[in-house]
């Protein structure tokens with residue numbers, strides 16, 4: 001049986017007769033399809049997965065990725081791959097689900113168009129929402145997932161170490177972002193896991209800034225927030241640097257963010273309420289001259305997507321679980337001046353955590 005299929009069904013009581021997952025077109029692909037199938041490459045638009053309570057998995061896919069699909073299923077007697085055309089998919093699903101009264105769907109990811117098609121195909125079906133069960137199963141990682149997250153994190157960390165050597169006066173934010181992405185590809189990444197953030201000077205004060213044509217000038221700090229995919233698993237790392245003549249305030253801000261991240265990390269272990277991790281960082285910042293300048297939750301889970309279904313701030317209700325992969329990313333943002341964020345990916349263990357990202361976090365001044 002596929003352990004991940006069983007892990008999802010273990011969260012469901014009563015369990016549906018089957019779980020039916022359907023991909024639309026990019027970007028409307030249900031990552032749970034890839035979670036259950038464990039296929040490291042391919043687009044799989046229009047493909048369907050049918051998961052059974054005994055751990056069996058049926059995959060219906062087209063000719064475009066059939067080799068990849070057969071390769072992924074090879075040697076696994078619990079996965080059956082059928083290659084069907086888009087026109088044949090509905091009839092094939094109808095036949096396979098003829099004895100299923102209760103059908104679980106991933107309400108968070110299924111497109112409305114697919115739902116309308118399923119409703120017409122199964123007018124008497126009882127639909128159940130399995131999205132919380134899926135999220136719970138996906139949020140703790142198995143050893144293979146952690147290995148892939150570590151590879152994605154290693155690539156991010158190498159690029160983090162390279163950034164100081166890439167900085168040149170006059171380069172634009174977009175140029176730096178594209179050089180970072182090129183480097184991730186050279187190191188084996190299959191792509192970036194979200195739009196790379198490079199914010200020079202005051203732009204660093206906007207946490208989700210999109211890089212533009214602003215040129216790098218001596219005397220400014222910068223926020224570089226980036227990540228990549230490795231075999232579908234994402235990394236997410238932020239490093240902040242200073243370029244050229246020192247700005248005393250930004251140096252102190254960096255040191256305070258570093259201290260806040262250390263405080264947050266020191267609370268991490270299985271069983272701790274996630275809000276405690278946030279509050280540890282927030283207390284350090286709020287006891288400083290930059291009170292109130294941490295403007296977002298301190299982290300989120302990471303996996304097949306960069307924001308893998310779960311985030312934590314001061315009001316988070318969830319607790320940390322062994323095997324969760326999360327980010328820890330405090331920041332201080334000074335509108336009109338600049339920002340500093342330090343972000344790492346970690347895996348929660350019984351007694352603490354392990355880093356997935358490792359580039360230096362301390363204040364770095366790069367000569368202009």
Ligand code: GLY
Pocket residue numbers: 225226236237300327
């Ligand atoms: N690194 C982007 C974010 O966590 O929102």
